[in-house]
Amino acid sequence: MDDDVFEDYDRELELALYKEYRDVVSQFAYVIETERRFYLANEVNVVRRDTEHDFYFEVSMNDVWVWDIYRADRFVKSVRVLTFKDVNVEELQRRDLHLPEELSLDS
Numbered sequence: 815m816d817d818d819v820f821e822d823y824d825r826e827l828e829l830a831l832y833k834e835y836r837d838v839v840s841q842f843a844y845v846i847e848t849e850r851r852f853y854l855a856n857e858v859n860v861v862r863r864d865t866e867h868d869f870y871f872e873v874s875m876n877d878v879w880v881w882d883i884y885r886a887d888r889f890v891k892s893v894r895v896l897t898f899k900d901v902n903v904e905e906l907q908r909r910d911l912h913l914p915e916e917l918s919l920d921s
Contacts, residue, residue, distance in 0.1 A: 827883045834888070838879055843906055846873065849899035852881035860901055870898045 835854075842854035856877035863870050873895040880888045895901075 824883075831881065831883050835879075835881065839906070842877075842879065843908075844875075845902075845904045845906060846875060847902040848873065848895055848897050850897075851895075853893065854879040854881075855893075858903055860903060868898065870896055871901050872896055873901055 839854060841856075843856045844854070844858045846853040846855055846858055853875055855875035857875065859874045861872045861874075863872055873893075875893045875895075876891070878890045878893045880890055880893070882888060
């Protein structure tokens with residue numbers, strides 16, 4: 815097969831993943847980044863674990879969406895990550911949901 819076919823396929827997958835992210839991000843409270851993955855979650859807990867010569871982070875998440883092109887199902891009940899690298903957790907701003915006027919029940 816031609817390399818351009820694979821590149822086009824990957825671009826289409828990335829675009830579909832971005833569109834899915836855009837559609838689901840408002841359903842989550844936190845954005846979590848590790849060295850390997852990007853997650854959206856409604857619950858997150860990060861604990862530093864000390865060992866004899868080093869430390870690592872244990873990240874537990876519930877109600878999770880995983881940024882991964884090749885996963886068949888990106889919605890996961892819970893995720894546990896152990897990492898020696900940085901973990902970034904950001905709380906998303908809640909935006910009030912406003913229905914379009916034509917869908918309003920107050921008419």
